[in-house]
Amino acid sequence: MNTQLIDGKQIALEIKDEQKKAAEALSLKGVQPGLAVILVGDNSASKVYVSNKKKACEYVGIKSFSYELPTETSEEELLELIHTLNHDKCVHGILVQLPLPKHMDEQKVIMAISPLKDVDGFHPYNVGALSIGLNGLVSCTPAGVIELLKRSNVTIQGKNCVIIGRSNIVGKPVSLLLLREHGTVTICHSKTQNLELILQQADIVVAAVGIAKFIKGHQLKEGAVVIDVGMNRDENGKLCGDVDFDSCQGIASQITPVPGGVGPMTIAMLMHNCIRATKNQEGVN
């Protein structure tokens, strides 16, 4: 079996180019999409992510409004800022970079964001919409997983889709999206028994456990499609996924690398969500 690489960086670029065209069309209608990005504290990883999001905005033609608040900011002050942005006509999307400092209640902060501007798709309104098949804003990483499959011509309908990990930000929403695409979905987690047996049946594997190289090629069914959402450091400090990439060669039919797989898609889908939110709020298409 010749294993094909799913090039997330390339597919993300295609999506950003599509969103750039959409932003140009909006501009002709006098609409300027705007994204507010809020970063609290000085987590160095968060700073890199936030600067990448701003760069993508610039590329696509979305105006970004950046708020860098000190760690000591009170929850009340943050809620106040979100409230102001909820009512700001120039802002169509609000992203509060996670994790937040420990003295803040993340759920409370997320719930303060208007569901219409919740471009992360984290608000319970949008999560609920997804679970009953309504057309809300879908969380970026899970949406990126589906987009990678579709643009790599992977059929989801009727296939055995095995998701490893049940987090609110990846595993759970990915499972809902795969179900929406008519996949047969199994969610595995730390208490799952016979994971190996379940993996043996999987046509599509989505790995989101957060353990470096947790899944090995010999555990896969021949021809499985592997989407690796993991972001870990290996023993040499190198970025790696939840899947042992090398051992999947010759066994998987298609696989995403880390880096260069799901990561860039997260940002591309954020751009997509910003454009969608803008159209919704401005009443244009």
Ligand SMILES: Nc1nc(=O)c2c([nH]1)NC[C@@H]1CN(c3ccc(C(=O)N[C@@H](CCC(=O)O)C(=O)O)cc3)C=[N+]21
């Ligand atoms: N409110 C909120 N929304 C988020 O979407 C959010 C967040 N908080 N907190 C942190 C995580 C993480 N995240 C990533 C985005 C892009 C890459 C990415 O582009 N990765 C590249 C490069 C990785 C590198 O070289 O460091 C890759 O995988 O190829 C990774 C991770 C968004 N997150």
